[in-house]
Amino acid sequence: MSAREQRTRASPPYRPDPDGTHPPLDSPGYRSTALRHPVRRPLTLPQSVTEITGPVLGEGRIGERDNDLTVQHPGEPIGQRIVVHGRVLDGDGRAVPNSLVEIWQANAGGRYRHDADVWPCPLDPNFDGVGRTLTDEHGRYEFTTIKPGAYPWKNHHNAWRPAHIHFSLFGRSFTQRLVTQMYFPDDPLFDQDPIFNSVPEAARSRLVSRFDMNRTTDHWALGFEFDIVLRGREATPFEDDDHDH
Amino acid sequence: MTTSSTLPSTPSQTVGPYLHIGLTWQDGPFVVPEGTPSSVWLRGRVLDGAGEPITDALVETWQCDEHGRFAHPEDPRSAEIDSGFRGFGRSDTRSGEYGILTVVPGRVPDRTGVPQAPHVDVSVFARGMLHRVVTRVYFADRPEANAADPVLSTVPRDRRQTLLARPSADGYTFDVHVQGEYETVFFDV
Ligand SMILES: [Fe+2]
Numbered sequence: 001m002s003a004r005e006q007r008t009r010a011s012p013p014y015r016p017d018p019d020g021t022h023p024p025l026d027s028p029g030y031r032s033t034a035l036r037h038p039v040r041r042p043l044t045l046p047q048s049v050t051e052i053t054g055p056v057l058g059e060g061r062i063g064e065r066d067n068d069l070t071v072q073h074p075g076e077p078i079g080q081r082i083v084v085h086g087r088v089l090d091g092d093g094r095a096v097p098n099s100l101v102e103i104w105q106a107n108a109g110g111r112y113r114h115d116a117d118v119w120p121c122p123l124d125p126n127f128d129g130v131g132r133t134l135t136d137e138h139g140r141y142e143f144t145t146i147k148p149g150a151y152p153w154k155n156h157h158n159a160w161r162p163a164h165i166h167f168s169l170f171g172r173s174f175t176q177r178l179v180t181q182m183y184f185p186d187d188p189l190f191d192q193d194p195i196f197n198s199v200p201e202a203a204r205s206r207l208v209s210r211f212d213m214n215r216t217t218d219h220w221a222l223g224f225e226f227d228i229v230l231r232g233r234e235a236t237p238f239e240d241d242d243h244d245h
Numbered sequence: 246m247t248t249s250s251t252l253p254s255t256p257s258q259t260v261g262p263y264l265h266i267g268l269t270w271q272d273g274p275f276v277v278p279e280g281t282p283s284s285v286w287l288r289g290r291v292l293d294g295a296g297e298p299i300t301d302a303l304v305e306t307w308q309c310d311e312h313g314r315f316a317h318p319e320d321p322r323s324a325e326i327d328s329g330f331r332g333f334g335r336s337d338t339r340s341g342e343y344g345i346l347t348v349v350p351g352r353v354p355d356r357t358g359v360p361q362a363p364h365v366d367v368s369v370f371a372r373g374m375l376h377r378v379v380t381r382v383y384f385a386d387r388p389e390a391n392a393a394d395p396v397l398s399t400v401p402r403d404r405r406q407t408l409l410a411r412p413s414a415d416g417y418t419f420d421v422h423v424q425g426e427y428e429t430v431f432f433d434v
Contacts, residue, residue, distance in 0.1 A: 013356075023256060033293035036423050038429075038431050040428055043430060043432050044399075044433050045381070046352065048354070049315060049354070051434050053317035055332060093252055102267050104266050104267025117263060126320035149367060166253035166258075166267055168268060172317075174366050174368075195258060207258070231254055235261050
């Protein structure tokens with residue numbers, strides 16, 4: 001087989017997500033979507049080599065303290081110390097190893113270290129709210145951080161975002177790219193949040209982390225577990241997708 | 246293959262207004278290192294349905310090198326790629342436009358072996374967008390390759406120009422119209 005034929009045939013495409021997985025881009029409750037959603041139907045892009053490959057990043061991009069947001073300054077940040085951990089899996093339950101995970105979040109009071117965040121809540125001099133790590137060979141990741149606070153926004157009167165951590169994932173292909181938000185169990189602000197509720201109801205629980213007593217450390221930190229699932233691949237009639245050598 | 250039940254994907258959420266603290270990289274725009282011969286700047290605005298530039302968007306690009314090689318283990322020729330070629334670019338739009346330093350990619354086949362025209366895959370994220378939108382950049386000065394491209398040929402003729410980057414002073418210009426009369430063609434991938 002020529003190199004071209006190999007590249008054409010070797011790697012199976014990724015399965016589409018069924019309806020009901022992701023929020024619609026046109027979600028009127030979240031007012032900013034009004035002028036920011038395409039009106040025309042998207043066309044289908046058959047997955048060629050461009051789509052089944054993707055950036056494999058990280059080596060050299062991760063600093064030693066990048067997955068511990070509580071040790072990036074001389075002092076410790078204020079707030080509830082937590083460990084957020086989980087696995088990045090594909091739709092067949094296979095680990096997604098060595099892939100970049102980026103997070104960003106508000107501090108314990110609900111304020112981001114960002115020019116545009118100006119609501120009257122103090123910044124924490126010891127907290128940036130930015131982390132990154134690589135999944136290990138089993139797809140595992142872990143961050144130590146501070147539980148973010150809720151914060152107000154202007155979507156409607158007295159609108160508050162439930163506490164959340166922003167997650168960015170690359171997986172192993174352009175097709176698997178995902179940006180999402182992780183929430184905390186039983187947040188009383190869920191009901192009034194149009195961003196959380198933009199997700200079809202049956203899928204919402206996938207955005208909520210699980211309190212994890214096993215990873216809660218005595219006199220140190222509360223544990224939360226959040227597994228992330230990226231799209232899996234179509235079945236292939238021949239097992240030739242083992243490139244990990 | 247053994248049978249296995251599949252896991253449903255984690256839903257997408259918006260990057261929100263504070264994406265920059267988490268997703269901006271100093272070297273984000275450099276698909277190729279500065280000073281690479283034949284490098285070009287791909288620049289453009291991301292516009293909303295009122296024609297206003299979106300300044301809290303993030304544009305990411307993915308492409309092969311000039312010889313059609315991807316910096317990815319599933320490309321058997323990835324080992325031949327010049328070190329420094331990343332294939333991936335990322336730029337925010339705080340200045341009113343994004344900018345990516347890159348090279349015009351080579352041609353790669355589709356799944357049936359038909360050569361595609363040079364193209365760059367693009368993801369756009371923003372506050373107010375609950376999921377990324379995906380489009381492709383083609384190059385207006387490659388009309389013959391474009392005319393034979395198997396993806397462009399599925400796009401209604403009167404909308405194909407929304408996928409064409411136009412030559413500019415230092416490379417190419419490609420605006421993304423998220424909504425409106427000139428709405429860009431987006432893809433389900
Ligand atoms: Fe947020």
